[in-house]
Amino acid sequence: MNPAFYDLKRSFLRLSVFLFLVIFLLSGLGIAYELHHIFSSMQPSSIPSNIALQELLSSISLFAVFFPVLFLYLSYEIFSKPRSVGALEYILSRPITRGELYFNRYIGGILTIFISTSLFVLSIGVGLYLLLHLTYGLSVYLLIIGSIAISLVSLYSLLFFIISYVKEHGLFLGIGIALYLLFEIFWTLILLAIGSVVHNPTLIQYINLLNPLNSGSFLLQKLTTDLNTNTVIKPLPLPYYIIAALLWISIPLVLGYLKFRKVDL
Numbered sequence: 001m002n003p004a005f006y007d008l009k010r011s012f013l014r015l016s017v018f019l020f021l022v023i024f025l026l027s028g029l030g031i032a033y034e035l036h037h038i039f040s041s042m043q044p045s046s047i048p049s050n051i052a053l054q055e056l057l058s059s060i061s062l063f064a065v066f067f068p069v070l071f072l073y074l075s076y077e078i079f080s081k082p083r084s085v086g087a088l089e090y091i092l093s094r095p096i097t098r099g100e101l102y103f104n105r106y107i108g109g110i111l112t113i114f115i116s117t118s119l120f121v122l123s124i125g126v127g128l129y130l131l132l133h134l135t136y137g138l139s140v141y142l143l144i145i146g147s148i149a150i151s152l153v154s155l156y157s158l159l160f161f162i163i164s165y166v167k168e169h170g171l172f173l174g175i176g177i178a179l180y181l182l183f184e185i186f187w188t189l190i191l192l193a194i195g196s197v198v199h200n201p202t203l204i205q206y207i208n209l210l211n212p213l214n215s216g217s218f219l220l221q222k223l224t225t226d227l228n229t230n231t232v233i234k235p236l237p238l239p240y241y242i243i244a245a246l247l248w249i250s251i252p253l254v255l256g257y258l259k260f261r262k263v264d265l
Contacts, residue, residue, distance in 0.1 A: 012107075012108040012111050012112065014077075014078070016073070016074060016077055017074070017108075017112050020070055020074065020112055020116050021112075021115065021116055021119055023070065023116075024067075024116040024117065024119050024120040024123075025119045025120065025123050026123075027063050027120055027123075028119065028120040028121065028122065028123030028124040028127065029123045029124075029127050030063075031056070031059045031060060031063060031124050031127070032123070032124050032126075032127020032128050032130075032131055032132075033127065033131065034059055035052060035055055035056060035059065035128065035131075035132065035134075036127075036131035036132055038055060039052065039132060047132060047134065052128075052132070052134055053136065053140070053223075056124070056128075057144075057220070057223075060124075060144065060148075064148055064151075065184055067148065067152060068152065068155050068180050068183075068184060068213060069180060071109065071112075071113065071152055071155065071156055071159070072155075072159060072173075072176045072177070072180060074109055074112060075109060075156060075159040075160065075163065075176075076169060076172065076173055076176070078105050078108060078109065079105045079160065079163050080163045080166075080169045080172045080173075081169045083163065083167060083169075083265060084167055084168055084169035084172075085169075086265070088101065088265050089265050092265070098260060098261050099257065099261065102160075102164075102256075102257050102260050103257070105160075106156075106157075106160055106253065109156050110153060110156065113149050113152045113153055113156065114145075114149050117145050117148045117149045117152070118145055120145075120148070121141050121144050121145045121148075122141075124141075125141055140223065143219045143220055143223055144220070146216060146219045147216040147217060147219040147220045148216065149216065150215055150216030150219065150245050150249075151212065151213045151214065151215050151216035151217070152216075153249055154212035154213070154215040154216070154245060154248035154249050155183075155212045155213060157212075157248065157249050157250075157251075157252040157253040157256075158179070158212055158248070158252045159176060160252065160253060160256045161252035161253070161255055161256035161259075162175055162176070162256075163256070164255075164256035164257070164259040164260040164263060165256075165259055165263075167263075167265075183211050183212065183213045184213060187208075187211050187213075191204055191207065191208060194207060202236070205235070205236050206236070206240075209236075209240065209241070209244040212248045215241075215244055215245040215248045215249075216245060217241065218238055218241030218242060218245065221235050221238065221241070
């Protein structure tokens, strides 16, 4: 078997990836059951689909808070730890280039992200249909998958960039946890603090683009706007979100690769 393909297979077909798929699947079923509990007193035919969708998005947001932690661990397991203990040097002794190794590990994580989020949303859709007889168009589910996946890919690219510069896996985990707390826990507080000073909602939205975990939000822009028709703050033009997502994915990935080509393993 081609060594590069074999390394890609090993990056994806591992126990941690299987556990991720199970976690995402169970999370989706959990959300469907939660909505069933919320609307259990109503007849399925009388459940307003827009209210159910709003509850669905709120529940997904709650669960999605923990998804970055899983992929922080995945990047640690498939790239940071092997580099720290010298396993990558052994792999490179085979006929495989640094570029192939770098992108194999990256692609393995990306496949995990898209398959996990697809299973997550699919299990929600199946659960809603079986428990509440609720169905939404395919576009709704694709938008949710894309929104979560793009945000996770952006974070994953940033983590790969950090691994290229930080050899010690303990230090990488520390930086990764700090970034998670910044982007997921403290970011809203930071925006509120800035907003209390500048009083410029548009500027706050521009600053919000600096968070990789918000890079996929543009896919749900129309969906959430339709649900919140009374919103006062208008979203930024769509191209701004698309450009921000592309930059968050591509720049850390390329810079990390350029560093990894020359770094001492």
